[in-house]
Amino acid sequence: MSQQQLPEISIEDIQTDYWLVIDSKIVDFSEFIWKHPGGPSYLKEYLHKDATEKFHYFGHSERAMEMVNEMAIGVLKKDA
Numbered sequence: 001m002s003q004q005q006l007p008e009i010s011i012e013d014i015q016t017d018y019w020l021v022i023d024s025k026i027v028d029f030s031e032f033i034w035k036h037p038g039g040p041s042y043l044k045e046y047l048h049k050d051a052t053e054k055f056h057y058f059g060h061s062e063r064a065m066e067m068v069n070e071m072a073i074g075v076l077k078k079d080a
């Protein structure tokens with residue numbers, strides 16, 4: 001899903017406990033946590049947090065970026 005098509009959502013409307021933020025996108029990683037090649041602990045460390053800097057710091061591949069887009073459920077509402 002491209003960023004333009006993502007709905008703006010408020011934190012209280014997020015339907016999963018397993019989310020973090022990368023590049024302003026809310027990413028639902030509930031299905032992905034045990035599949036992450038870097039292991040589950042990195043994702044848990046950023047539960048409900050902005051992981052943008054760390055995600056890019058580790059030099060993730062294009063495919064990893066695609067996965068972020070596939071798991072993105074929306075963008076945070078600005079005034080939320």
Ligand code: HEM
Binds near residue numbers: 022027043046055067
């Ligand atoms: C939900 C978002 C994320 C996705 C989809 C994702 C996906 C991936 C993928 C596909 C790889 C394999 C290498 C590659 O293709 O780049 C990988 C490796 C890795 N990821 Fe993530 N990642 C995410 C978030 C994070 C975060 C937030 C961190 C750190 C805080 C992290 C740390 C790492 C590390 C350290 C590796 C290297 C593992 C190794 O080679 O031993 N990832 N990730």
